[in-house]
Amino acid sequence: MHPHGRTVADAPVKQRLELRPNRSLTGRGRTAVFLSFAAATVVLGFLFLATGAWPVVLFLFLELAGIGYVLTRTARDAGDCEEIVVEDDRMKIIQHAAGRVSQHEFQCYWAKVALEPAGRGRRSAKLLIGSHGRALEIGRALQESEKYRLAQRLGLMVGPAHRDAPPLRGEIIFNSCEEDTHGNFAPR
Amino acid sequence: MATSHHAEHPAGLSRWLFTTNHKDIGTLYLWFAFAMFLVGGAMSLVIRSELWQPGLQIVDPHFFNQMTTVHALVMVFGAVMPAFTGLANWLIPMMIGAPDMALPRLNNWSFWLLPMAAALLVTSLFVPGGGPDAGWTLYPPLSVQTGMGMDFTILSVHLLGMSSILGSINVIVTILNMRAPGMTLMKMPMFVWTWLVTAFLLLAAIPVLAGAVTLLLTDRHFGTHFFDAAGGGDPVLWQHVFWFFGHPEVYILVLPAFGVISQIIPTFARKPLFGYTSMVYATATIAFLSFIVWAHHMYTVGMPAAGELFFMYATMLIAVPTGVKVFNWVATMWRGSMTFETPMLYAIGTVFTFTMGGLTGLMLSITPADFQYHDSYFVVAHFHYTIFGGSVLALMAATYYWLPKWTGHMYNETLGKWHFWLTILSFNLTFFPQHFLGLAGMPRRIPDYALQFTDFNQWSTIGAFVLGFSQLLLLYLVVKTVKGGERATDRVWEGAHGLEWTLPSPAPYHSFATPPKVA
Numbered sequence: 001m002h003p004h005g006r007t008v009a010d011a012p013v014k015q016r017l018e019l020r021p022n023r024s025l026t027g028r029g030r031t032a033v034f035l036s037f038a039a040a041t042v043v044l045g046f047l048f049l050a051t052g053a054w055p056v057v058l059f060l061f062l063e064l065a066g067i068g069y070v071l072t073r074t075a076r077d078a079g080d081c082e083e084i085v086v087e088d089d090r091m092k093i094i095q096h097a098a099g100r101v102s103q104h105e106f107q108c109y110w111a112k113v114a115l116e117p118a119g120r121g122r123r124s125a126k127l128l129i130g131s132h133g134r135a136l137e138i139g140r141a142l143q144e145s146e147k148y149r150l151a152q153r154l155g156l157m158v159g160p161a162h163r164d165a166p167p168l169r170g171e172i173i174f175n176s177c178e179e180d181t182h183g184n185f186a187p188r
Numbered sequence: 189m190a191t192s193h194h195a196e197h198p199a200g201l202s203r204w205l206f207t208t209n210h211k212d213i214g215t216l217y218l219w220f221a222f223a224m225f226l227v228g229g230a231m232s233l234v235i236r237s238e239l240w241q242p243g244l245q246i247v248d249p250h251f252f253n254q255m256t257t258v259h260a261l262v263m264v265f266g267a268v269m270p271a272f273t274g275l276a277n278w279l280i281p282m283m284i285g286a287p288d289m290a291l292p293r294l295n296n297w298s299f300w301l302l303p304m305a306a307a308l309l310v311t312s313l314f315v316p317g318g319g320p321d322a323g324w325t326l327y328p329p330l331s332v333q334t335g336m337g338m339d340f341t342i343l344s345v346h347l348l349g350m351s352s353i354l355g356s357i358n359v360i361v362t363i364l365n366m367r368a369p370g371m372t373l374m375k376m377p378m379f380v381w382t383w384l385v386t387a388f389l390l391l392a393a394i395p396v397l398a399g400a401v402t403l404l405l406t407d408r409h410f411g412t413h414f415f416d417a418a419g420g421g422d423p424v425l426w427q428h429v430f431w432f433f434g435h436p437e438v439y440i441l442v443l444p445a446f447g448v449i450s451q452i453i454p455t456f457a458r459k460p461l462f463g464y465t466s467m468v469y470a471t472a473t474i475a476f477l478s479f480i481v482w483a484h485h486m487y488t489v490g491m492p493a494a495g496e497l498f499f500m501y502a503t504m505l506i507a508v509p510t511g512v513k514v515f516n517w518v519a520t521m522w523r524g525s526m527t528f529e530t531p532m533l534y535a536i537g538t539v540f541t542f543t544m545g546g547l548t549g550l551m552l553s554i555t556p557a558d559f560q561y562h563d564s565y566f567v568v569a570h571f572h573y574t575i576f577g578g579s580v581l582a583l584m585a586a587t588y589y590w591l592p593k594w595t596g597h598m599y600n601e602t603l604g605k606w607h608f609w610l611t612i613l614s615f616n617l618t619f620f621p622q623h624f625l626g627l628a629g630m631p632r633r634i635p636d637y638a639l640q641f642t643d644f645n646q647w648s649t650i651g652a653f654v655l656g657f658s659q660l661l662l663l664y665l666v667v668k669t670v671k672g673g674e675r676a677t678d679r680v681w682e683g684a685h686g687l688e689w690t691l692p693s694p695a696p697y698h699s700f701a702t703p704p705k706v707a
Contacts, residue, residue: 022703025365033364040392048399052422053414053429055406056399063353063395070291070357074365143287143701 015086017153019139023078030071037067082138086157093129093138104136111158115151118144127151129158205300208292209697210277215594216299217274218587222663224266224306225580229656231259236618236652238635239645252635253321254313254337260324261341264441265348266306268575271583272444273298273355276383278594280359282688282695283377285368285704290361298354305347312340323633325430328415328423332407339408342401349394356387356394363387368687370706374468377686378461381468382447385475389436389443392479397433400426424489431482439478441575442542443471445582446513449535451686452589453517456532457524458683463516470509470516477506487558496555503553507546514543529681530604534585537612541577545570548623563633566626572619584611584662591669592676596694599669607665610658617651 025033041064048056076099083094091111093104110131118125127147128135139150198206207213234255238246247255277295281288289295313319317335320326331338363384367376376384404426406412413419415426454461461467483491483499517539526532548570552558561567584607592598621644626632630641637645676693687706691699 022369023365024367024369024371025361029364033360037391044392044396048396048429051425051428053399053403053425055402056396056429059395059398059402063391066353067357067391070361074290074361143698145701 015157017084019082019084019142019150021080021141025074025078027075027078030075034068034071037064080141084138084154091129091157093136095138104134106131106134106136106158108158109160113151113154113158115147129154206296208288208296210281210288210292210295211594211695211697213289213292213295213299214274214277214279217270217277217302220299220302220306221267221271221274224262224270226659226663227310228259228262228267229659231255231262232652233656235259236649239637240649241642241646242637242639244636247635249635250318250321253323253633254319256633257320257323258309258313261309261320261345262306264324264437264575265345266302266309268441268579268583269348269352270302272383272386272441272579273352275379275444275448275583275586275590276355276359279590279688280362280380280383281366282691282699283380283686284363284366284371285687285700285706286362286366287698287700289358290366291358294354295358298351298358301347301351301354305344305351308340308344308347312337312344315340325434326401326404326426327430328404328407328426331404331426332415339405342405345401346398349398352390352394356390359383359387360391368700368703368706374465375706377447378450378464378467378471379444379447382443382450382471385471386440386443389440389475389478393433393436393440396429397437400429400433403429424486427486427489428482431485432479434485435482436475436478438574439474442578443474445538445542445579446471448582448586448589449517449538450513452531452535452585453520453539454685455589455681455683456529456535457521457526459520459524460685461516462519462522463512466512467516470512473509474506477502477509481506484553484558487555488562500553500555504550507550510546514539514546525683529588530599530601530608531585531589533605533608533612534581534588537608538578538581538585541573541581541612541615545573545575545577548573561626563631564626565622565630565632568632569619569622569626572622576615576619581611581615584608587662587666589681590688591666592680593688593691593693593695595670596676596692597669597673598676598680599665599673603661603665607658607661610661611655614651614654614658618648618655619651621645621647 041060045057045060048054048060079096079099081096083092083096085092085094086108089108091106091108093106095102095104106129111129112131114128114130114135116126116128125144125147126137127139127142127150128137130136139147142150204212204216207216232255234247235252238244238252277289280286315336317337319337320331320341321334322328322331322338326338326341363376363380373381403412403414407414407416407421413421415421415423417423450461450467481499481503483495484503487496487499528536548566552561552567552570588599588604625641625644625648628641630637678692679689680693681689687700687704688695690704
């Protein structure tokens, strides 16, 4: 199930591929985790208020705020995904990131897929799709080997021979990563 | 294709300072913990040297008190807790099929708070008035009246607590949000389960400690009287607040050890863990009970009989889920195809010594009996049987068990067995006689004692020195294994199961780019 309610099977289009990071915590799970911490904080807060050690309560709520922040970030990123939809010789790329949605469209015939290899100063390869002077990075959160595999699949969907390509349908669930300033890969 | 890139990683100092890789950070935690283990161990040798014979020989009583205090703080907060966090960093992502911890930058920060905190704690020994000397429980009024070293300690405890909270949030989010498809909660390895419960315990207990030491600080410098009876406060309030943190802290130190043992025994018994579900519920039950037993540390302070009865029975109840665990470990070994490599020897040693510590804990839980044992060497023996016998021996078991996976090399089995036998025998030589000393009436935290306690104290001191120097063998063995040796296979142990054993040895710098599917 897509985090925004659609499923791959529902799609009334010719071809669709979805890139979705693996997430095991559901919205209900997140709420349950936060509520359990909040309940414990309130109970302990009353206990320490009653005994006169009121400054303990400040630390308890400070911690609860930290947990809330992390869970909110987790919820915001839970919907992150990329959809690649091919329809009537057009390739649509819909990116969901941090609660925002952006859509980009390319002509399959003219579009090109390029993989810029990792180099100095940037340790991760960059997967680009573009045409007519525009380029868009896709699969940024994929790890290196997955980018190569995706580049191969997308390469068949563009250019003069794109009509003969095998159908592109399904989803890639991956352990998402992004590169930090020191070249380490970190989960998003 | 192009996966060789994943073997690349930054080198030099910047790798370790700025790393967000869970394996690097795990390694940092483990080396830091080992260094602190040696520092805390050296302090214990100062204590044992002074106690070699009655009278004052080597250090003055004030410094002796600083040694007992800082030894405990270093061992609890600097050695055992970081060591288990190191194991969590190394193992949890690999066990659940995640590429890293959920919040890697926070992970880096969590670690680098520790050396700062440790530096403050150790520096406190050299400031005017000396280090903290009120015991690790920091009881007022002494902790309010003592020198500037206590302020260093309070700041250090704040930093250590912050590191623990950040680490715990990271562990919880990683386990809940980054499990591989198919890895349901009830399919998680026991080590992951025990760490999940431990992280919840830490989040409930550490803010209480932070609040408590802040009260201490304001009493010391800002004119408040939380613990000053002359100003309308109550020193017993500290004891309640401290032990509300302090008792769960004991389980924070020991639950991950239970997880380690639950991984190792099935491997070398070549049988699945007996009673997995009951192990999970026993872990959660122990965690819950740990929050309602704190006043068993305070029977002699004075409280209503109903309160004493409640805390006595609640404490005794802990023996039930703990007994379930011990029973399950024994049942796992029952009729198994057992072999006794070093990790298994340590695991069995842990079960044996921890059970002894648990039984003396039951003795201490009985209110009228506790009036006899309280503040005696019996408590010192009990505590070390649970924390050294339970946690530290399990950490050593874990080191031998996963070292081939971490380094790609097998350790020297003969040296490992030497290390085990030296450690277990000298540990018992050190702490077993302390039961008798306590029962005979020797109080804890004193540099001098009556003549009739000399023999047992001398046994204890000999044991402590052998125990301390035996750990240099572990250091040699680990360094030797890191540098080279026989290549380890991916699975390493014939009976090992779990996702971490599907990875190559040594585990690659980046693992599980694609989440594995768990059946």
